[in-house]
Amino acid sequence: MNLDFVLFTILATLIAASAVGVVSSATIVRSAVFLLFTLIGVAFLYFLLGAEFLGATQLIVYVGGTLVLVVFGGMLTTAGPFNVLRTKTAEWVLSGSVAAGVFALLVSISLQLGARPTSTGDIPGPGPLGMAFLTTHLLPFEIVSVHLLVVLIGAAYLARAKKKAGSP
Amino acid sequence: MVESLAEYVPQSLAMILAALAAAGLVFGFIGTSTFLFIWAERKISGRIQDRLGPTRVGKFGLLQSLADGIKLVTKEDFVPTGADRLLFRIAPYVAFCASFAGFIALPFAEGVVAQPLNVGAFFLLAVLSSEVFGVLLAGYSSANKWSLFGGVREAAQVVSYEVPRSLCVLVPICIAGTLNLNTIARQQEGWFWNWYVFHDPFTFLAFVIFFIVATASCKRAPFDLAEAESELVAGFLTEYSGMRWSYFFLAEYASMFAVSGLASLLFLGGWHTGLLPFEPAERFGPLFGNLVDVGVFITKGSLLVLVMMWMRWSLPRLRIDQVMLTCLKYFLPISCGLLIGVCVWQLYMPKVLAEGVRVVLAVGFVVAAIVVVLSAARLKPSPQLSGAFTKP
Amino acid sequence: MTELGLTHFLILSAFLFACGLLCIATKRNAVGILMGVELVLNAANINFVAFTRYLPGFRIEGQVFAVLVIVLAAAEAAVALAIILNFYNNRGTVDVDQANDLKG
Known part of the structure; x- marks a missing residue:
């Protein structure tokens, strides 16, 4: 029973519990908070594995960027305060058994x-x-950078303010 | 520390003890520094506005923060009706933990760091940008439109300012060739023209931009749109009181010191005085030398924090569209240009010329600073101010 | 089983994957489905990093894959949110059950 194992157990419990929280939360922002704990837990798991760079990347990209974006999206698209969309029990049972x-x-x-x-x-x-990234894996690196450029333009195009129909 | 402890107790227990000690020290440092910074902030704002600031509690009002702390602890812990209770309660801790985690990778002196990381600078940026999540949550869960406005503004602002901030951090990292903050500080040992801020004109500008952007990402005035007390009551803090409110304050002051410490490590030579051509820890022995180093580092960080306070009480607040415009139209292109500039400088500048520019920049800056300070010292204080200090 | 090994990470990642799948299947809010996708991607990433650590021939490749997954997940979230916002502007809801315009 070494320290690594104990730390892994604690982190795994945190990650698993908050992943269950993501699934079971009713409101979207609560799900996002549990997702935050999951992602932080995964980042610390990377630190535990010794992949410091990946852990920091996970924190800066997911927690500082993506998740804020997701919460933003959740807030902008909620019709009322603390809006809840219910799922049928049958759907729960079916998808639960598949999972x-x-x-x-x-x-x-x-x-x-x-x-x-x-x-x-x-x-x-x-x-x-x-x-x-700059020698043996140059091609995936380039593909990702072109992909990011496409995404940048595409997202800006999709999310832009629409002109009213009929106006030139 | 782990090694010396491991002689007495098992290895894993030693690691846990070392971690606890480091956490306690960092927590103590954040508490004490916030205590003093709040006092300093009130004193500075008082003097800037021709007032005295706190004078009643303790000598020079030094214990004012303690009195405030007692008041905050004894206040009712209040959750508004209609708020999301769970999120409302955890939001302050999310914000505080992010700032606290920043200190894990911040070296105070050679090897005096809670956890030495090879990607220290990157880690610090990452955790400091996660503080925004606490603010966003606070704004959302309060069920108050002013809070929501504050939280959403904060999110927009921090996510945008993160980009020029990271680019400005990359400028000294390009020169250093490492993300390890300890190594970066060691590379700036010796006289003050070895500091990266004087390395070339690009790093000098990068320091200025980094400092402004860091002020913005700590949501300090003139970028405190998330609070904006003249428009949004108190922004995301509107519904908070007592201890939870003070956790946000701790987070704010802690992240102020964390970015100032990062700035001094990356640009201002870290724990080196710039006036000694050797490493104090190696000349004066480990204990005394490290104490000197820690003192120098804390002094540098605190001076930068004081500059932030000075800016807060001197400049008017920007509008939200101006804040976004400043970031996306000015800081972002400028910091991209600086990054390219510093790479080109590294590649094509002849060594002799680069050294010359470095010394000229450093000495010129010091001379200019001395001239400014001397000419400011000759200005007479206004009669009201000098009258305020005479005892009746 | 007290020594930390590859299997532990694989089981954790399998659990995360199942949670993500459940999330995608049960949430009716489009943003919730996006979160499920993030969970699935993180599950895959844990595997990649664990392989980096435990398989000798995978030391660089695992990290490269993990970085690419993180970057693509961020990109995917940006596009997905743009689409969701568009959908919300057109329909006034983010309930995916309402997205049935193409139903025959």
Whole structure:
């Protein structure tokens, strides 16, 4: 029972509990808060694994950017204060059993993997990662940058203020 | 610290103890510094507005913050009807935890850091930008339109200002070639022209822009649109009182010091005085040298915080459209230009010329500062102000 | 099972994936579905980073994939929110059950 394992257990409990919270919350902003805890938990999981750069990226992109955007979207599209959209019980049962099935399948596959080498030492830091992005993995890097440009233009186009119909 | 503890107790227990000690120290530092900064803020605002500021509690009113603290603790913990109770209650802690986490990666001296991180600068930016979430939550959960306006404004402002802030941080990082704050500070050892702020004209401008943008991302005046007491009552703080309100205050002052500390690590030589051509911790022994280092670092950070206060009480507040315009139309292109400029400078500037520019910039700045201070000292105070200090 | 290994991370990620799936299936609010997608992507990312740590031939590639997933998730959220806002402007609701214009 070493410290890593204890920390993992605490983090995993936090992540799992808040993921359940995301699913079960009625209002959208509450879901977003639980999602915040999930994402922070995952970021700390990356720190625990030694991937510091990824942990910080997760924090800055998800928590500081995406999640604020999501909450913003949730607030802008809610008709009244603390609006709730209910789901039918039958839908809950059906999708719950599907999710449970998928979970059981994934767990059984994970357990079949058996004992793997415990650890391969420290993960390469931001330096080697940056070198990889500019040498061996240049193509995915370029694809992502072009993709971001497309998204920038596309999102701005979609979300722009519409002209009234009929006006030139 | 972990190693020395591990001689007495098991390794994992030693790590937990070290973590607890670091957390306690950081919490103590945030508490004490906020205590003093609030006092300083009131004194400075008083003097700027021809008043005395707090004078009653303690010498120079030093214990005013303590009196306020007692008042805040004893206030009723109040949640408005119609508010989302859970979110309303946790929002202050979300904001405070973000600021607190920033201090984890902030080195106060050589190796005096809660958790040395290879990506310290990046981590600091990341956690400081997550403070916005607490404010947004506070604004939403209060069920009050002024709070909501404040929260939404804050979100828009911080998400936009994050971009030029990160770009300005990249400028010294381009020169340093590392994200490790400890290493960056060590590279600026020696005389003050080794500081990155004087490295070339681009870093000098980057420091100025970073400082303005950091002020904005701490939602300090002239960018305090989230509070904007003349328009929005108190913005996202409207419904808060007592301890929860003071957690927001702790978060604000802590993040002010965190960005000031980041600025001094990246641009102003970190814990180096700039007047000693060696590392104090290595010359004076670990204990005394580190104490000197920590003192220098805290002094630099606090001076920058005082400049923020000075700006707050001197400049009028911007409108929200002006805030967004300043960021997206001016700061963003300028900081992109600075980043390109510093890369080109690194690549193509001859070494001798670069050194010359560095010394000229540093000495010129110091001379200009001395001239400004001397000419300001010759100005006479207004008769009302000098009258205010004479005892009746 | 007291030594931390790859399996623990895989099980956690499977749980997160199932939660994301459940979220996508049950939420009627379009923004809620977006959150479900984020959960699924995070589940995948945990796997990538765990592989980086535990598989020798995956040290750089795992991180590269994880960074790409984070970036694409952010991009996806931006576009999805733009679409949701458009939908809300046209229909006055974000209930995905109302999005049935193309129903035969």
